[in-house]
Structures are given as structure tokens and as C-alpha cells.
Amino acid sequence: MPDGDGYRFILLGDGARKQSLQDKAEQEKIQNVIFVSSVPKEGVVRYWSLLDVAVIHLKKSELFKSVIPSKLFECMGMGVPVAHGVAGESAAIVEAERVGLCFEPENAGALCETIYALTKNEYVHRGFQLAGPQAVGRYNRAMLASRMRVALGRIKVDEKPRGAEIVTDLLVSWFA
Numbered sequence: 001m002p003d004g005d006g007y008r009f010i011l012l013g014d015g016a017r018k019q020s021l022q023d024k025a026e027q028e029k030i031q032n033v034i035f036v037s038s039v040p041k042e043g044v045v046r047y048w049s050l051l052d053v054a055v056i057h058l059k060k061s062e063l064f065k066s067v068i069p070s071k072l073f074e075c076m077g078m079g080v081p082v083a084h085g086v087a088g089e090s091a092a093i094v095e096a097e098r099v100g101l102c103f104e105p106e107n108a109g110a111l112c113e114t115i116y117a118l119t120k121n122e123y124v125h126r127g128f129q130l131a132g133p134q135a136v137g138r139y140n141r142a143m144l145a146s147r148m149r150v151a152l153g154r155i156k157v158d159e160k161p162r163g164a165e166i167v168t169d170l171l172v173s174w175f176a
Contacts, residue, residue: 007115009033009055012047048078052125053100053118057085060105065089075099076136081128083114097135100128 011021014037025033036047048054054075058064065088072090075082082100084091091102101117103110118125137143 005032007032007119010036010047010050012036012039012044014038044074045078048074048080051080053083053115054080055083055085055111055115056090057083057111058105060087064105068093072099073136073139076132076139079129079132081118081125081132083111083118085111085114093139097138098128098131099135 009032011018011033018035021033022035024030025035039047054071056069056071056075058067058069064086067086067088068090069086072082072084072093076097076099082094084094084100084102085105085107086102087105094100094102101114103114118128
């Protein structure tokens with residue numbers, strides 16, 4: 001990556017590979033990676049506010065194609081552009097909402113190119129920053145559950161007239 005030393009990475013949490021990554025960073029004298037232990041959920045926003053770009057990356061797997069990491073919505077809400085290495089449904093959200101750029105999972109070169117692309121053009125970066133907070137409301141669980149309730153309310157249930165209402169009440173309480 002051009003100007004690789006000009007980048008700083010914060011790895012937040014205690015993932016399964018944390019220790020091996022710390023060991024590798026120490027062995028190779030990599031000084032632009034900061035390892036932070038897990039913090040309470042309310043403390044995460046502090047770290048989001050430090051970022052110019054967030055990397056959301058999962059293994060290349062069919063299983064993850066239907067996964068939408070909650071981090072994506074946190075980034076959108078905070079106006080943090082995303083380098084998104086998750087194939088499938090969540091990548092479609094990133095592209096449709098124009099909140100970042102996608103790269104092939106497990107492709108280190110593509111990750112570096114994506115980070116570089118997100119940081120080299122201030123105009124593009126700013127566009128992604130502005131798009132996130134505008135888009136995130138479309139994914140609000142309470143609002144989505146309310147829409148589902150309206151849609152299900154239009155369904156006629158012959159045997160139990162309140163059937164759709166009961167189902168939607170459960171959904172609304174679950175998503176709220």
C-alpha cells in the first residue's frame with residue numbers, strides 16, 4: 001500500500017487470533033497497529049469516533065453471505081466510511097447506500113487498495129461520510145417491525161382473526 005506507514009490501525013476486542021496477531025506485530029516490529037481489549041458496548045462509540053475508515057471483514061464463506069454485521073449500522077450512524085470485506089447481503093447494502101467500498105474477503109491486496117481508495121480522495125471520503133447517517137434510519141429495527149406489522153395486518157386470517165396481530169406484536173416486541 002502506498003504510504004503504508006501513514007496509516008494507523010486499531011484492533012478492538014479479544015478475538016481468537018488476537019494473541020497471534022500481537023506476537024506477529026511484535027516480531028516484525030509493526031508499530032502502526034494498536035491492540036485494544038474489549039470494551040463495554042457503550043464505550044465502542046469512542047473508538048468509532050477516532051476512525052477515518054472502518055474495516056469490516058469476515059472469512060470468505062457461504063455462511064457469511066447472509067450475515068449483516070451490526071458494525072455496519074454503527075459505522076453508518078457515525079458517518080464512518082466502510083472498507084467492507086463481507087460478500088453477499090451486507091455488501092449489497094454498502095453499495096446501494098454508498099457508505100463505503102467492498103473488497104473480496106481474505107484478499108489482503110484488495111483490502112489495502114480499498115483502504116487507499118477510501119483515504120486518497122477527500123471528496124469520495126466525504127460523500128461516504130455523509131451518506132451513512134442518512135441511510136442508517138432505513139434499517140431501524142423498530143421501524144422495520146412496524147412496517148412488517150402493517151403488511152401482516154393486511155393478511156386475512158380466517159380461523160383466528162387476531163392471528164396476524166399476535167404475530168406482529170411478537171415481532172415488534174422482539175425488534176424493539
